[in-house]
Amino acid sequence: MINLHWLYVLAGAMFAAFAISSARDATNPKRWGNTAFWGLIAVSFWFGDFLGDIGNGILVLALVAIAGVHLLGKGSKPSTTVEEREHFSDRLGNKLFLPALIIPFVAFVGTLLFNYTPLKNSGLIDPKSVTLVLLGFGVIIALITCYLWLRPPVAAPVEEGRRLIDSIGWAVVLPQMLASLGTVFAAAGVGTTIGALAGTIIPSGSVFLAVLLYALGMVIFTMIMGNAFAAFPVMATAIGVPILIQADGGNPAVIGAVGMLAGFCGTLMTPMAANFNIVPAALLELKNQYGVIKAQIPTAIPLLIANVLILYIAGFRL
Amino acid sequence: MINYWPLLGIALVVVGFALRFNPLLVVAVAAIVTGLFGGMPFLKVLGTLGHGFNENRYVSIIYLVLPVIGLLERYGLQQRARTMIVRMRGATTGRLLLGYLAFRQILAALGLIAVGGHAQMVRPLVAPMAEAAAEKAHGKLDDATTDRVRAMSAATDNVGVFFGEDIFIAIASILLIQGSLASFGIELTPFELSVWAIPTAICAFLIHGSRLLLFDRQLQRSSR
Numbered sequence: 325m326i327n328l329h330w331l332y333v334l335a336g337a338m339f340a341a342f343a344i345s346s347a348r349d350a351t352n353p354k355r356w357g358n359t360a361f362w363g364l365i366a367v368s369f370w371f372g373d374f375l376g377d378i379g380n381g382i383l384v385l386a387l388v389a390i391a392g393v394h395l396l397g398k399g400s401k402p403s404t405t406v407e408e409r410e411h412f413s414d415r416l417g418n419k420l421f422l423p424a425l426i427i428p429f430v431a432f433v434g435t436l437l438f439n440y441t442p443l444k445n446s447g448l449i450d451p452k453s454v455t456l457v458l459l460g461f462g463v464i465i466a467l468i469t470c471y472l473w474l475r476p477p478v479a480a481p482v483e484e485g486r487r488l489i490d491s492i493g494w495a496v497v498l499p500q501m502l503a504s505l506g507t508v509f510a511a512a513g514v515g516t517t518i519g520a521l522a523g524t525i526i527p528s529g530s531v532f533l534a535v536l537l538y539a540l541g542m543v544i545f546t547m548i549m550g551n552a553f554a555a556f557p558v559m560a561t562a563i564g565v566p567i568l569i570q571a572d573g574g575n576p577a578v579i580g581a582v583g584m585l586a587g588f589c590g591t592l593m594t595p596m597a598a599n600f601n602i603v604p605a606a607l608l609e610l611k612n613q614y615g616v617i618k619a620q621i622p623t624a625i626p627l628l629i630a631n632v633l634i635l636y637i638a639g640f641r642l
Numbered sequence: 643m644i645n646y647w648p649l650l651g652i653a654l655v656v657v658g659f660a661l662r663f664n665p666l667l668v669v670a671v672a673a674i675v676t677g678l679f680g681g682m683p684f685l686k687v688l689g690t691l692g693h694g695f696n697e698n699r700y701v702s703i704i705y706l707v708l709p710v711i712g713l714l715e716r717y718g719l720q721q722r723a724r725t726m727i728v729r730m731r732g733a734t735t736g737r738l739l740l741g742y743l744a745f746r747q748i749l750a751a752l753g754l755i756a757v758g759g760h761a762q763m764v765r766p767l768v769a770p771m772a773e774a775a776a777e778k779a780h781g782k783l784d785d786a787t788t789d790r791v792r793a794m795s796a797a798t799d800n801v802g803v804f805f806g807e808d809i810f811i812a813i814a815s816i817l818l819i820q821g822s823l824a825s826f827g828i829e830l831t832p833f834e835l836s837v838w839a840i841p842t843a844i845c846a847f848l849i850h851g852s853r854l855l856l857f858d859r860q861l862q863r864s865s866r
Contacts, residue, residue, distance in 0.1 A: 331703050338706060365702075372696040378685060380692025385670065392667040403716050413718030413725060420722045424714050424766055427707055431756035432749075439753065439812075455756045456703050466710045474717055484712025489705065494666050499701045501669045504694025505655075508673040511690050512648040512680025548652050553815065557822045565826045576828045580819040581808065581838035588804045592797075595659050599701060602665070604760040604796040608769055610789045616800075619793040623801055623850045630845040638841065 327450035331460045336369030341482045342489055349399040349486075357395030358490065361387060365497065384504070391494035398490045403483060416474075423466045423473070430462035431455070492606040495613075499599035502550045509549065518545055519562040531572050531640055538563045539632045542583055543590035550596030552587030559583065568639070578639040586631040592624040593617060651676025707761045714766065723767050724774035735775045735791060736858035739798045740851050742768055746802025747843060751809035758799055769795040779858075780865035787864055794857060798850065805846035808839035 343363035349355050364387055372380060390396065404412070413420065437443055438454050449457050467481060489496060509515065522541050538559060545555035564583055568574040591597045595614065605616045612618070651672040658668030670691070677687030711719075727733050749757045757763075772795045776783055783791065807813045811832035819835055 328700055328703075331706070332699060335699075335703055335706055338709065368696065369699060372699060375692075375696075377689035377693040377696075380696045381688035381690075382692070384691055384695045385688075388666045388670040392664050394664075406721075409716070409718035409721050411718070412716075413721035416717060416722070418722065418726065420714065420717060420719055421767075423710065424719060424762075427710065427762050428757040432754055435754055435756070453700070456700060459703065459756055460706060463706045463710055467713075470710065470713050474713075476713060476716070480716065481709035481713045484716050485709030486712075488708045488712045494664065496702065496705065498665055498669070500695055500698050501666055503698035503701060504691050505669050505673045505676075507694030507697070508677050508687065508690050509648075509651065512651070512676045512682060513645065514648045514651070514676065514680075517646060517649060548655075553818055556815075556818060560822050560826075565823070565828070569826075569828065576823060577830055577834045578838050580823050580830065581816075581835045582842060584815055584819055585805065585808060585839060585842045591804065592800060595665070596655070598665075599704075600760075600800050604764065604799075605793070607760055607765050608792040608796060610793060611785070612789065615789055615793040616796045619790070619797040620800065623797065623846070623853060626849045627805075627842070627846055630849070631842055634841050634845075638838070 325447055325450050326457050328453045328456065331453075331456055332369045332372075334460060336366045338482075338485065339363070339366035339369060342366075342486045345479070345482050345486050346399075346490075352397045352399040352490075354395055354397030355399075357390055358397060361390050361396055361494075362486075362489070364390075384501070387497055388501075396490075396493050398493075399487070403480070403487065423469050426466040426469060427459065427462035430465060431458045434458035434461065488607070491609060492603060495598065495603050495606045498602055502596055502598055506549055506551075506554055510554070515554065515558045518548075519558040522559065522562040523566075531568075531574075532636055534563065534567050534572065535635045535639070536632055538568060538579075538583060539586040539628065539635060542587040543593075543628060546587040546590030547594035547596065550591075550594060550598070552584055552591055555587050555590075556584055559587075572640065574635075574639040575642070578635060582631055582635045582638070586628060586635070589624045589628040589631065592620040645680070647679035648676050650679055704759070704761055711761060711766050719766050720770040723770040727771045727774040728778050733775050734779060734858045735772045735794075735861060736854040736856070738772055738775050739768075739795060739854045739857075742795075743798050743802045743847065743850060743854065746799060747806035747847060750803045750806030751843070753807075753810040753812060755803055755807050755810075755813075758803060760796055760799060764795050764799050768799065776861055780861050783865075787861065791861075794854070798854065801846055801850045805839075805843045809836050809843055811836045 339362045343359045343366060346355050346358035346362060364383055368383055541559045542555050546552045549555055564579050568579050569576050595602055601616050602613060605613050654672040654675055655668060673691050674687055746758045769792045772791050776791050808815055816832050816835050820830055820832055823830060
């Protein structure tokens, strides 16, 4: 069965190639820092399951140390100039979009095939990681297409991938670091503490205030943890189920679904949701690392108000 | 008696991010402080951190697309995306992103969340197209405006996927809601939950969509 481990082998190979290519780039004054950083990520993908928890912990501290003392740099050698790119673009025309669309297209067709044919039960792909496995397939097909059509130098995908990964820099591992911070928060009992705290602020008999507190609790806790999944069980236990559903008789489907969506408004406003908010800022080379969050706040706040109204009206008045 | 000390870790994260220390450093320090105040010995904290990091490697799988995207950029993909928009009549930044918002929400509602995303779609296609549309109407953009157009492109991708995906019944968050409520003896089907994602999805489209159309006017004003 094709599962996540196949992808980890592939990702490990890619980061190992980035490490080697960094070591050979004399235009980067900090090339050994980059080599060590991408090399450690390759080690994590390949051997993470054999290192043990403490071993992985030390690996994490090493990554943090490299980033913390600013040992990551960038090479300065551009692969092709803007003029060359304009020239290529004119010569190759709109066909250039095709390889880029292979990845989403494989995801599209693959998901449909998997969900609506007997493929689902064939045991070929692990159903839990089907989206990521299809992404991996899409990448491989797109790479083969590019090699056959454009005939780039053999190492070109590695060099170009490294150019992009260097521009993201340390933010590459931030989403994974935040997920492990979540694990530590859970183990140290942060969730139960916040739940207990939210439970002590019992609104005085006003359904609307209870709804407001539930939605705001989802937003704030989501902003702290970086995702609404960690917040939902805590807020459901503290307010959603005992007060809104059991005491006030709210519609459980509305309280559940819209409560989660109120949390998503929090996801739009927090740097802790790094893969949605911080990594894109690096990927798009924005000067302000909080630029994406700034663009999202004016959508998130009115949408939160809409969610509070939906919770109140659909949950209690319909 | 509740132990409030672990909450100190949250305060450290907030202060660290606000003062713009290196976020990796902030997160590592916050994790260790939280664990120690939560009564865990140091090695246990280190092990929990390492375990969490290893278990969440799948988050970083998305970077596999970078070699393909980088290679296509070498052959002028961003320039091609610009050319296409410049030739298209009536294309503005706001309308283009509005179309992308609808596309992203509808596909996510059908469970196709992997069609889209910052590395595969926004950087190589959506952002260059949005920039080209802005330049076509308003001339060369200054750096601050370019960044605003790019940030709006990324924001549109996020809003589209967040407020589309819950309409699909087999998505992780719907299953989590179902499981959490079931532990209290409240039995719901995924379908009962996912229909209640529709009103919010419509509100998200109206709110963010209006902002996108207003964005065209803001670009107009800042170009004068």
